[in-house]
Amino acid sequence: MIVSALLTSLGINFGLCILFFTLYSVLRKQPSNYEVYMPRLLADGLSQQRRFNLQMLLPTPGWVRRAWQPSEEEMLASAGLDAVVFMRIIILSLRIFCVAGIIGIFVLLPVNCTGNQLASIDFANLTSDSLDVFSISNVNNGSNKLWIHFSAVYIVTVFICCLLYYEYRYISSKRVTYFHSSKPQPHQFTILVRSIPVSVGISVSDSVERFFTQYHPSTYLSHVVVHRTGKIRNLISNTKKLYKRLIHFRTESPQSKFECGGCCGLFPHKGDLLEQYEKKFEDSEENLRLEQSDTSSAGEEVRAAFVSFKSRYGAATAFHMQQSVNPTQWLTEKAPEPHDVYWPFFSSSFMGRWISKLLVVLACISLTVLFIIPVLFVQGLANLAQLEVWFPFLKSILSITFVSQVITGYLPSLILLLFLKMAPPIMKFLSSIQGYISNSEIEKSACDKVLWFTIWNVFFGNVLSGSVFTQISILLEPKKIPAMLAVSVPAQASFCIAYVVTSGWTSVATELFRMIPFICSLISKPCVRSSDDEVEVPSLPYHKDIPRLLLFGLFGITYFFLAPLIVPFLLIYFCLAYIIYRNQFINVYAPKYETAGKYWPIVHHLMIFSLVLMHAIALGIFTLKKLPLASTLIIPLPVLTLLFNAYCSKRFLPIFTAYSAETLIKKDREDHNDATMAEFFARLETAYFDPALLPIQYSTNYDSRTSPLLPSTEV
Template structure:
């Protein structure tokens, strides 16, 4: 019962956080619209007429502000997952990864393309038949913003991962404030709940925009090349895994790819409908159905592997343990390592009170 209540509270907290995050999204969208910005701040009209300043304010600054607000989301989601009732680090991180991913998809993609208007997003949910047509109109209009977002969030964050400035500063401050030796330095582990959602979100941008605005593809290609080179170095020379997840993050990747494909199909149907290409729209309609059927096949065929270990792997592990010379010593210690408290003798003190005093005294027992 307690775990169910904690899950409900976490869901409510995630919904409230998602709604509150629409405030910076609205501010960011106001910065991308130069005419709206001049209405909000009339005294900046003379400064915004300068081409360089207007390009910085409407192009680079919005994505930078959004990225700064996004920095606080992964720690919050990790904390919410930790109080949700999960008992292992891998489950907590996997739950936080899922929360951060869908938070990013909703607040960065959908809230941005629909201009950050809460009433507009609610009307879209209440009228789902017009979703493809509205996506076809609003998604291409935000191509320049997402290109700047890839440069700001993708290139910058991936490059900063190589230097790890913030962990370096924290380590130096710790050494200055507390006495520590080299043996006390803890090897970091990669925060999956922070990096996996970011990579998957850029994959969603590539799938959704590759036929709407192909100019975004070179920027994404540079990002993925940088990410491969830098994270390969980090995995080899910097990070050390603290726990084994047994590949259980892969279903999250699979679900986001399927969602991205269905989203791309919906946008394509909307675009072909706006251009009055009925034949093209008809040919695209079976694609989301086939994608969902493929997803269902994968769920039935491969998802059980991520929930329970195959007998082949367990047999292989048992055979490896049989050949391990240390296992016999481990089994010898296992018998005496743990004792059930109910089977342990109760030690009464000499000044025991009436609550633990025997009902029959020793003198009466002797008689």
């Protein structure tokens, strides 16, 4: 890629960012858009209707100041520890690339430019130069200047490891502090027990009661058996739809309700339609209640139950101990928060979950392999000469300078970005059928899948395809492979820069503008909203946004010494992300669950992987650049990095797996003299009732038919 192609991509994306920022600054002030740009404030009753003034039509940067103001403690109180961890990823990246940027731009870049291995830089016609001349490929083989790159690899590795240790320790302490400061929560006293053995004539509930009163008599409190409620959920969904239609029909003007439709009485009166809707709704409501009553019987029980204990330590003891001689029975898991439970999971058997996990692994591998097809197509677009060979009839069009710059500099990244948009929802669906018991675990698993899918296809599949797959003939001559990699692998940084600009700058700008919710709002505005409709407050899709942040971190760490020109673009991206996501946490997103920082180990391990990958690339580059001593001295670096990671895993990772006995007992003792604990334990006995079995109250006339189907004493 030449400099002019990069500048074209830069100009297009910079213009889009300015457009989105301007539109957001104006549209967010319009009361009709409050549900799009500040749904959280609207739901909390903190947004105020303002009188129209001219300033509402002018773009203003006041939102930037308001997003900057909240402290981390205020962010923790309003958005939770997961939001703080997310922002710490951005802060960590900013710290890393500030130091890497100083070294790369002011030290390594001048060294690369003074080389002439590929070509000398033509400063008089800089836009026609290839971006390769700014990379390490342009440094002469065997040059002592390569020792500067060697030193940079060591300095940045040590700096990143120090930051990772500090951040791991900081987040660990925040996690423990967050636990100590929290009020008693149901999931702290509860575990999930699966694969419950049941004898003939004995219900699952009786089996659980007998087992835990016998083996945990001093700590056992109560239990709630899980039921199969898939059919009920479908009925609830249909009943809700009928209810909304009925309310909408009732809110129409009285005149329109009783007008005749059509001619000669062929169409029913509106009054008849209203009666039909009321009859359908009453029938649906009655069917739902009957199905709830049938499902609450012992015959619809699943061999799983939420078991609650009188103390956190009692729940932790039951969770960590093997309950049965047969390790496939009485399997225990941590219970999620009640509102975080993913109820459809419980329809799977033990063998069904095991098979589904195997199928999901195969599906992820197949999806990753199939995705190489659009990756190869994207690389073909990035290579103009190859594109002319594939499509000779486009030669005249490709000869136009601006067209060729757009195709090679902007279009490949845009196409790859559009294909990657499909990955998060697919991976979340695959995780949902894998047997996880909570939405938070599903998103955490999807985050891992999306991360490695993206790394393989964008970094390995895309970056390396430009140096290997597009030069198949070289594979037939193995002696030429090292020479080809020494030049081509660093040269792929030009695509990475374009990808950061396209996928990074524009995506974070669209995150602020919220294009899809805004378009949906425009479409739904003509529809009449019911007064019963609540403002829908979304939550941040961690499984989509965390992998993007970490992918750009991988680009920066592995390429800062190869092509330091990438670092300024990354710094701009993370600066934009810092302000925009703070704004979104304040105005848009509300936490739907709380993992208390469990995403951080994913961040730490990916950073370690990035460092080791950088060391592997440095080893190959110094070897091919005929600096064998530097290659030898690089070898201890990945070994020391992995030893550092092993220490961090021993020191901090257990804190993210489970709380210590010291922490749990201390918290239990604090609550021992709390007068409100009796009321909490009373609520705990019913905290894990399936919402599908709770009484429905859609009817305007509440009578005995809507009394609870499950009495509070049933456990």
